Every structure is written in structure tokens, then in C-alpha cells.
Amino acid sequence: xxxxxxxxxxxxxxxIKIAKSFFFKxxxxxxxxxxxxxxxxxxxxxxxxxxxxxxxxxxxxxxxYLQIRRVKYGNKIFIGKNFILFxxxxxxxxxxxxxxxxxxxxxxxxxEIGDDFIGATGLHINSGTHxxxxxxxxxxxxxxxxxxxxxxxxxxxxxxxxxxDVVIGAxxxxxxxxxxxxxxxxxxxxxxxxxxxxxxxxxWTWVDK
Numbered sequence: 107x108x109x110x111x112x113x114x115x116x117x118x119x120x121x122i123k124i125a126k127s128f129f130f131k132x133x134x135x136x137x138x139x140x141x142x143x144x145x146x147x148x149x150x151x152x153x154x155x156x157x158x159x160x161x162x163x164x165x166x167x168x169x170x171y172l173q174i175r176r177v178k179y180g181n182k183i184f185i186g187k188n189f190i191l192f193x194x195x196x197x198x199x200x201x202x203x204x205x206x207x208x209x210x211x212x213x214x215x216x217x218e219i220g221d222d223f224i225g226a227t228g229l230h231i232n233s234g235t236h237x238x239x240x241x242x243x244x245x246x247x248x249x250x251x252x253x254x255x256x257x258x259x260x261x262x263x264x265x266x267x268x269x270x271d272v273v274i275g276a277x278x279x280x281x282x283x284x285x286x287x288x289x290x291x292x293x294x295x296x297x298x299x300x301x302x303x304x305x306x307x308x309x310w311t312w313v314d315k
Contacts, residue, residue: 145174156187161204161312172199179203180221182313196233200252202313205229215245215264220252222309226276228259235264251286253309271303 152168159165161184168185175194180201188208191197196213200221207227211217214234233248246265254268257276262268269286278295288297303309 145171148174153187153189156185156189159184184312185209186227199223202311204312214243216247217250218248219250220254220270222253222311223250224255224312226256226258226260229256229262230260231262233264253303271301273301 148167148171152165152171155165155167163184165183165185168189169179169183172179175191175197177191177195177197177199179199180203182202183199184204186205186207186209189205190210192210192212192214196216197211198216198218200219200223202221203219203223205225206229209225209228210230210232212230212232212234214232217231217233231248231250233246235244235246236242237244244264248262248264249267250262251268251270251272253270254272254274256262256274257278259277260274260280261278262274262280266280266283268274268280268284269288271287272284273289274280274284274295275289275291277293278291279293280290280295282294284290284295284297287301287303289299289301290297292298
């Protein structure tokens with residue numbers, strides 16, 4: 107084979123590799139765009155479903171949305187209108203978890219919510235923060251126990267652990283741990299009284315029995 111033919115062959119191979127690389131990157135970009143369009147469509151359908159739903163209504167599209175976003179959730183859940191989930195993954199919802207309207211979950215870091223959780227309208231749980239000295243972004247996990255009720259417009263900040271059997275008063279900002287069996291209110295939220303529940307206490311649930 108002459109030198110020109112060898113050079114042409116090498117150039118052809120390089121061009122084929124460049125073309126394959128280009129089309130592969132193009133395919134990945136198109137796939138990403140299509141996935142975003144599908145997610146946008148399902149998210150908006152879930153909002154329509156939520157506007158027509160009430161507790162105990164089947165929420166098939168919202169469940170599909172949560173599955174696409176890789177959220178782990180219990181058999182019985184309720185999520186109201188205008189639900190905002192910051193990112194995929196990093197969220198666990200326990201059994202009989204109910205989130206009211208206009209709830210925001212900023213799941214920069216892992217957020218775990220226990221069973222029989224009730225979050226009223228305007229709840230915002232944010233596991234993202236910044237180092238106060240360097241301003242570097244940080245992700246700190248949030249853990250919320252079982253049988254917790256958060257009133258209207260409660261804010262729960264990064265790194266917080268809330269125990270079992272806790273009530274957080276409306277408008278409170280939780281920036282420090284709240285122990286089990288307590289009622290906390292205020293900005294910042296502080297325990298104001300114990301919450302005594304024993305084994306004989308009947309806990310109300312929105313789920314039909």
C-alpha cells in the first residue's frame with residue numbers, strides 16, 4: 107500500500123472515530139432532553155391529579171413521578187398540590203406520610219421521614235446549607251422520627267434530627283435537634299412542653315382502615 111493510501115486510511119479512521127464520538131454525545135444530549143420533557147409532563151399531570159385528589163384517593167401519577175425521581179416511599183402516602191422536589195434520590199417517606207399543599211423538599215443531602223408524618227401547607231425541609239466561614243455549600247442529613255406533626259409554614263434546616271412523637275408549631279424554624287415526646291415552637295424552635303403518649307394512646311390517621 108502506498109504512503110498516500112495509508113495516510114488516507116488513517117485520516118478516514120480518525121474521522122470515523124470523531125463522527126462516532128459526536129453522534130454518541132448528541133444521543134446522550136437528546137436522551138437527557140427527552141427525559142426532562144417526560145419528567146415535566148408527568149410532574150404536571152401529577153399536579154392535576156393532586157388538585158382532584160384528597161386523602162385516601164389513589165395517586166397513581168404522583169407515585170410514578172416519585173419512582174422516576176428515585177424516592178422511596180411507603181404503601182400509603184398523600185401529597186398535595188404545588189409539590190416541589192429539588193432533586194432525584196436522597197428522600198425516604200415512611201408509611202402513612204401526608205404532605206399538604208405547597209410543600210418544598212430541598213433534598214441536597216439525605217432526608218428521611220418516619221411513619222405517620224403530617225406536614226401542613228407551606229412545609230419546607232432543606233438539607234442544604236453553607237459553611238459560615240468559607241460559604242462552601244454543604245449537605246447535612248435530616249432525620250424525622252415517627253408520629254411527627256408539623257404545622258403551617260414550618261421550616262426544617264440541614265443537619266436536624268427530630269425524634270418520635272413530636273409536634274412542631276406553625277411558623278417555627280427548626281435549626282437544632284428536637285427530642286422525642288415534645289412540643290416545640292418558635293424561631294428558632296424550642297421545646298415548650300413534653301408530649302406524653304403511652305401505648306394506650308390512639309393515634310388518628312388519615313388512612314382508611
